[in-house]
Structures are given as structure tokens and as C-alpha cells.
Amino acid sequence: MALQARPARPLRADAVRNRDRLLAAAKQVFGERGLDAPLEEIARRAEVSIGTLYNHFPTREAFFDAILPERLAALERIAAAAMADPDPWRGFTGFLEGLFALQAEDQGLNDAMARRLPLSEGVLASCHQGFELAGQVVERAKESGTLRADFEMRDLPLLVWAMSQVIRESMGVAPQAWRRCLSFFLDGLRAETARPLSVPAMADEQLDAIRLRTTPGS
Amino acid sequence: MALQARPARPLRADAVRNRDRLLAAAKQVFGERGLDAPLEEIARRAEVSIGTLYNHFPTREAFFDAILPERLAALERIAAAAMADPDPWRGFTGFLEGLFALQAEDQGLNDAMARRLPLSEGVLASCHQGFELAGQVVERAKESGTLRADFEMRDLPLLVWAMSQVIRESMGVAPQAWRRCLSFFLDGLRAETARPLSVPAMADEQLDAIRLRTTPGS
DNA sequence: TTAGAAGTTGAGGGAAGCCTCAATTTCTTG
DNA sequence: CAAGAAATTGAGGCTTCCCTCAACTTCTAA
Numbered sequence: 001m002a003l004q005a006r007p008a009r010p011l012r013a014d015a016v017r018n019r020d021r022l023l024a025a026a027k028q029v030f031g032e033r034g035l036d037a038p039l040e041e042i043a044r045r046a047e048v049s050i051g052t053l054y055n056h057f058p059t060r061e062a063f064f065d066a067i068l069p070e071r072l073a074a075l076e077r078i079a080a081a082a083m084a085d086p087d088p089w090r091g092f093t094g095f096l097e098g099l100f101a102l103q104a105e106d107q108g109l110n111d112a113m114a115r116r117l118p119l120s121e122g123v124l125a126s127c128h129q130g131f132e133l134a135g136q137v138v139e140r141a142k143e144s145g146t147l148r149a150d151f152e153m154r155d156l157p158l159l160v161w162a163m164s165q166v167i168r169e170s171m172g173v174a175p176q177a178w179r180r181c182l183s184f185f186l187d188g189l190r191a192e193t194a195r196p197l198s199v200p201a202m203a204d205e206q207l208d209a210i211r212l213r214t215t216p217g218s
Numbered sequence: 219m220a221l222q223a224r225p226a227r228p229l230r231a232d233a234v235r236n237r238d239r240l241l242a243a244a245k246q247v248f249g250e251r252g253l254d255a256p257l258e259e260i261a262r263r264a265e266v267s268i269g270t271l272y273n274h275f276p277t278r279e280a281f282f283d284a285i286l287p288e289r290l291a292a293l294e295r296i297a298a299a300a301m302a303d304p305d306p307w308r309g310f311t312g313f314l315e316g317l318f319a320l321q322a323e324d325q326g327l328n329d330a331m332a333r334r335l336p337l338s339e340g341v342l343a344s345c346h347q348g349f350e351l352a353g354q355v356v357e358r359a360k361e362s363g364t365l366r367a368d369f370e371m372r373d374l375p376l377l378v379w380a381m382s383q384v385i386r387e388s389m390g391v392a393p394q395a396w397r398r399c400l401s402f403f404l405d406g407l408r409a410e411t412a413r414p415l416s417v418p419a420m421a422d423e424q425l426d427a428i429r430l431r432t433t434p435g436s
Numbered sequence: 437t438t439a440g441a442a443g444t445t446g447a448g449g450g451a452a453g454c455c456t457c458a459a460t461t462t463c464t465t466g
Numbered sequence: 467c468a469a470g471a472a473a474t475t476g477a478g479g480c481t482t483c484c485c486t487c488a489a490c491t492t493c494t495a496a
Contacts, residue, residue, distance in 0.1 A: 012463055012472055038453060049475045054455065114383070151402075158384055158399040165332070165383030166376055172431070174424045180417040181376040184369075187413055188406025195405055199398040206392045213390070230442055230493055256483060267445045272485065 021046040026063045030108030061120045068123045075130025082137045089146035095137045104167045114164035148194035152201040237274050239264040244281045248326030279338045286341045293348025300355045307364035313355045322385045332382035366412035370419040
């Protein structure tokens with residue numbers, strides 16, 4: 001802690017102002033158009049030149065570092081709320097609903113959670129931490145006998161990928177459609193209804209390989 | 219029928235050869251990299267100049283028209299096979315498995331079915347026809363009491379979007395992972411396990427709006 | 437065999453993004 | 467109120483991909 005690079009001199013007043021405007025614009029633009037939105041659009045919306053943008057945030061990832069961890073912290077809150085629910089199944093479903101609602105309200109967050117772009121160490125750590133508690137939510141629901149026993153933490157990325165696309169396609173026109181899709185999914189995750197699975201969960205190395213892949217998509 | 223634009227003169231021999239090479243290359247490239255792959259890559263792989271490519275296929279969509287309908291015809295075969303299965307539920311699940319297996323083996327087809335790009339009338343018609351029979355598969359499964367009664371044809375796009383992303387992300391590293399995801403889904407589509415849904419299916423107009431949207435993604 | 441139609445070629449112009457840097461402006465501090 | 471440090475600016479170079487077209491090559495058929 002206190003590892004912050006200490007600024008020998010504080011930022012000049014106009015620089016602080018521009019930095020704030022850039023951050024605000026970036027939140028908006030990434031939220032609307034996703035993490036691959038053109039940086040020039042951010043500069044334009046901040047009413048600042050592209051040079052100034054690069055002065056404050058030398059890479060796209062610098063924006064991510066400044067924006068995403070704060071957003072991802074919501075995950076922890078959602079997971080904590082889920083643990084606070086006395087009903088383990090309701091906790092589990094509430095967690096997923098909260099998670100996807102988050103993705104639904106911010107296209108950039110959706111990209112981040114579906115790992116559509118390479119993310120920095122810092123952002124990955126935030127993400128990881130957000131899902132730390134989620135492990136407990138899943139475990140508790142399994143132990144209570146409501147969540148199917150063969151569901152594993154490593155299946156969560158499948159859900160996130162799946163829902164991220166549903167959200168992305170339907171948000172503009174049918175903002176609730178993803179909830180219907182999630183309902184189908186959840187009905188398939190109940191222990192009572194579970195049929196044996198023919199395919200094992202992904203191995204951690206497989207997940208890592210996908211995450212580290214620099215080329216998104218294929 | 220016999221509406222084919224009749225070529226006043228047949229194509230010259232070298233032109234036929236180049237056209238074939240281009241089509242073969244396009245199938246490969248779209249299959250590997252998706253429908254938005256650079257056309258120059260296709261020309262390169264066909265060992266033909268970019269000018270020749272544009273001579274034979276003046277737009278990207280011209281490639282789609284030449285490639286996709288044939289591929290989409292497989293949908294009909296899959297649906298027909300599903301109807302041939304005496305067990306309506308097995309027919310239904312078999313149809314979905316076949317559909318997604320198709321998406322899994324061709325990134326371009328995946329893009330087309332998830333409507334990641336605007337498609338021409340002709341391709342849309344093929345797509346539509348492919349899903350014509352699918353309606354019967356769904357109806358039969360519902361009538362038999364195995365598929366939940368509140369599942370509707372218009373929910374199918376949700377599944378396709380969801381699975382398309384799972385397939386896209388996991389194919390390279392865990393080529394079977396999508397089957398696991400589908401199993402969860404299918405267990406949620408059985409009538410016995412169905413809980414009431416809180417959200418109605420999308421309206422046709424909503425689906426159309428999404429399909430006609432020119433800007434893919436957001 | 438050869439004229440002319442058919443087809444091919446690839447340099448190059450255009451658009452969208454990325455990013456840099458020399459010149460200029462603005463702020464701060466003595 | 468300077469002087470100099472800090473910050474801003476935007477034209478422009480770079481890349482990737484799109485698409486065109488005038489010059490060239492190849493094929494066909496008389």
C-alpha cells in the first residue's frame with residue numbers, strides 16, 4: 001500500500017480538469033460502444049485534442065486500468081449480497097442476475113467480463129477478486145442441494161460468454177430478453193433436473209489459454 | 219426456375235479456374251476467420267490479384283450469396299433428420315446439436331447464424347427456409363410434453379446468440395466445451411423442470427429490428 | 437495465325453484508426 | 467508580472483483494409 005507513484009509535483013489545474021473530462025468521456029463511450037471504441041471519439045467528447053488524450057492515457061489499457069477496477073468492485077458487492085441471502089439458491093440466482101444486469105448496463109464491462117480484449121494485470125486482478133466470493137456462493141448453493149452438483153466454478157465463463165452475446169444483441173431492442181434466456185439456463189442448473197453431463201468442465205489451463213489469447217474471437 | 223442470368227457467352231477457361239479458386243479460398247478463409255475476414259487474404263490464398271477478386275465478386279455479399287445458401291441447406295437436412303427420429307425430445311435435442319455443430323465447424327456460418335453482419339435477401343431466405351422445418355421439430359416436442367410449453371420459436375435466436383459466443387471463444391482450446399453448455403441449457407428446456415418465466419418471448423418486430431440493424435453489435 | 441474480346445494486374449487513392457512531436461499556449465511560482 | 471515549466475494542439479505519418487482503373491496479358495474463334 002502507498003505504492004502509488006508519488007507525483008513529485010501535483011498536476012496543473014487544467015491538466016486535472018482535462019483528465020477528469022477524459023475519464024468521464026471514456027466511461028460514456030466505452031459504456032455505449034464497448035472497449036474497442038475509437039479513442040478519437042473519447043477525445044472529441046471530452047473536448048480535448050487527441051494529443052492530450054495520449055498525454056494522460058498513453059494506451060487504451062491505461063483507460064481500462066482507470067475505469068474498470070472500480071466497476072468490477074460491484075461484483076464483490078453483488079456476491080456479498082448473495083451470501084447474505086438466507087436462501088442459497090436465491091443467493092446464487094441473485095448473483096447471476098446482478099452480474100448480468102451489470103453487463104447489460106455497460107457494454108464495456110460486458111466486453112471486459114467476456115474477455116473480448118486483452119486486459120492488463122490490474123484489471124484481471126480486479127476481475128479475479130470479484131469472482132473470489134462468487135466461489136462461495138456457488139459452493140453454498142451446491143451444498144444446499146439446490147444447485148446441481150456437477151456445476152463447477154469453471155463453468156461460469158461459459159455462462160458469461162453466452163449471456164454477453166445475448167445481451168449485446170438484444171439490449172437495444174429488447175432490454176429484458178436476456179432475463180428470459182437466463183431463466184432457461186437457471187432451470188437447467190437445478191439439482192433436481194440435472195441429467196448427467198457428457199463433457200467435463202474446462203481445465204484451468206484451457207481457461208488460461210483462452211484468456212491469454214491475444215487475438216480475440218477466433 | 220431457370221431464372222439464372224444466362225451468360226451470353228460462357229466464361230473463358232482461365233476465368234472459370236480463377237472463380238473456382240476464389241470460391242475455395244473464400245470458404246476456407248471465412249470458415250477460419252469469420253465473415254469479416256479481409257478480402258485481400260482470400261485473393262492471396264487463391265493466388266489471384268485483388269482486381270480479379272473484385273471482377274468476379276464485386277462485393278463481400280456476392281461471396282456470401284455464393285457460399286452460404288449451400289451451407290445453410292444443411293439446416294434443412296438436420297431438421298428433417300430430427301423429424302425422422304421417433305422420439306420428439308431426442309429429435310429436438312438432436313436438431314440443436316446439429317445446428318451448433320455446424321456453427322462450430324465454420325466460423326463464417328457462426329457469424330451468419332448469429333447475424334453478426336448484414337446479409338443479403340438471398341442468404342436470409344436460405345436461413346429462413348432452414349428454420350422452417352425447425353418449427354415443426356419444436357412444435358412436436360412441445361406437443362409430446364417433453365419440451366416446456368412456454369418455449370417459443372422466437373426463443374431460438376437467444377440460444378443461437380448464446381451458443382455462438384461460447385463456440386467462438388472456446389473452439390480453439392476446448393472444442394467440446396459448447397456441448398457442456400448446451401447440456402445445461404437443454405436441462406432447462408424440459409417441461410418437467412420448467413418454472414414460470416417472468417419475461418415474454420421477443421415480439422417478431424423486435425427480432426426484425428435486431429436483424430435489420432445495420433450496425434452489428436451495439 | 438492473329439485480331440479483338442475477355443480477363444488480369446497491381447499501383448494507388450480513400451477512409452478509419454493509431455500514435456507522435458515540434459510548435460504553441462497556459463499555468464504557476466518567485 | 468515575467469520566466470520557465472507544464473500542458474495542449476493538430477497536422478501528419480503509419481497501418482490496414484477497401485475499392486478502382488488504365489495498362490497489360492491471355493484466350494478464343496474465324
